[in-house]
Amino acid sequence: MLVLTGPARRPEPGMLRYIVQRLIYMVIVLWLISIATFIIIQLPPGDYLSSVIERLESAGGNVSDEIIEGLRLRYGLDLPIHLRYFNWFSSVLQGNYGFSYTWQQPVRDIIGERLVLTFAIALLSAIVTYAVAIPIGIYSATHQYSVGDYVVSFIGFIGMAVPNFMLALVMMYVAFRFFGHNLSGLFSPEFIDQPWSLAKVGDLVKHLIIPVVVVGTAGTAGMIRVLRGTLLDELNKQYVITARSKGVSETTLLFKYPVRLALNPIVSGLASLFPALVSGGVITAIVLSLPTVGPMLLKALIAQDTFLTATLLMFITVMTVFGTTVSDVLLVVLDPRIRMDRGVA
């Protein structure tokens, strides 16, 4: 990347300290998330045990007090709340997330694939967002008030105004109406139980276009506007005029400093972009019935499947926190001014 050109830098001690600080902070946030998750598990009226007993009774069995007492002991429900939290937390650390009674399977077995897909869509959308937003933002700023600029700004505004799910609906409608594809789900019916092949990959890509475009659009619109704004500010500065008067070519003039400076807010935007992409992905996936965590979370919430709900929320949040941390660290590596500002150097 442009910003990294120049003599190779050795990480300074200040920067290392900042990164360590950031990681410690991340651990604290993750711990807070675990508490929030635990509270969500405890929130619904009645505990896990009463639903177990209900199911045993509805199955026709007569549940005696002794059995209930035994179950209470086994699940540790008579312990004070902080000990229960500790028990739950240690089992989570061991990869045991409880049992989903709507799926009749351990939570661990059903979420893995969906988490991977969710992450893949968020990552792809992020790449698409940057790939589209940066060139357009630069064009828009260098051709201020041109027709192209107006068109881009207008599309950008529309992109922010259209709710994600509606864009997904409209695109699905267009694809169905004019191209005859039913693009909901991840694979066309004929590929679902097939082994992997080139045709199947092609089918997957076709189905991923809509979610990636839909999830990426909102972020792209915002990013174009930020980039255009900052770049316009930079282009009016003295150093640009000086460089131009010295005969530096317009391209060098543009890319050497102003663009590099204007990219900073974009990189720091990554921190808020990632939660937005995950959020957008949830609703889009529900509309398009993609096998990501979105539809699963909604179903689990409505069915009050507490362990599944809590685990999904926890993973979504953890994913976001990781994304935010990475972007913060990236920003410090890229922009020396931030090291100074935060009193790190």
Place this chain on the structure above:
Amino acid sequence: MSAQAAIRQEERDESYYLASQWQLMWRKFRRHRLALVGMSIIAVLYFIALFPEFLSTSDYQLRHSGYAKAPPHTIYFLDDDGVFHFPPFVYEMKQTLDMETLQRIYNEERDQRYPLRFFTRGDPWKILGLIETDIHLVNVDKPGVVFFFGTDEFGRDMFSRTMQAARISLSIGFIGVVISFVLGCLIGGISGYYGGIIDVFIQRVIEFLISIPHIPLWIALAAALPANWSSTQVYFGITIILSILSWPNLARIVRGKLLELREADFVMAARISNMNDFDIIVKHLLPSFASFLIVALSLSVPFMIISETALSFLQIGIRPPAVSWGVLLQGAQNIRALSQSPWLLIPGIFVIITVLSFNYVGDALRDAADPYKQ
């Protein structure tokens, strides 16, 4: 330039230096044509939200039998003989069943015309729930019916429903913003004014709230609303849920500005005159950056409207029989419904127009509030 014009020019120049901050803002704001258009659209939308019954052509709950999934009526000015009519008219719609696909097909009966009547009498309604009246903006004579936006699967008029839904969709943005405004100012104010350990704590909480992806959390909170709540309770529940996650941004702005301003001389003066902290924050500090607050607010209204729409669309927001634009969009949830009756997406167009208008206005306000931009 004539002498008079020169004097007028001079007066104008003079008035620039005499203008108050708000007058300057208004001048700059006026230059954004699109923002002025947006402002008018917002005014019209809130008029709809206040008087939806006035615009409705029928009761929004009424199921018109024989008109399920009817397409929007076409409004004609010219009849088949090419004769111009004013007011325009619609043709009667007749339902037939396609025996092959078992779908309803609607045809226009060319011999039965219903002219649109303006300011006509119809179902009684109450202005703001107080004064009874039966005037409606436009309708056709009975037994005719007119569906500007078509009907849903139960034969309910989408136009009247869209008008009615504006009330909840638009007010939720408004009330939600008021709540998050109060929370944001209060918490951000405390954080910025006192600083120190309180500030560090509040900032960490805010960072935590911002780092959680909003929609999953909203879904979680909204799904936790008890199923036996009434529509009104759910409405307030959803409003509060939406505000919970939108105050942190405002609190950040308030804090940043307060940190900047609390060392200012006028604050010191107030403190020396024995003014208490709360009054200093509310009477001196907040007004001094009110313009920034207004910008932040105008940009967070559309955000709330979109969020409400999304929640209701997922059937965990506003619950029927109450209607919001999101509730109406539930009808367009799958590809089959959408390909049969695409007009069910019309409420979504209202969402987009609303959000666009707010964004343009907010953007122009931001430019106008920036004192360094001429």
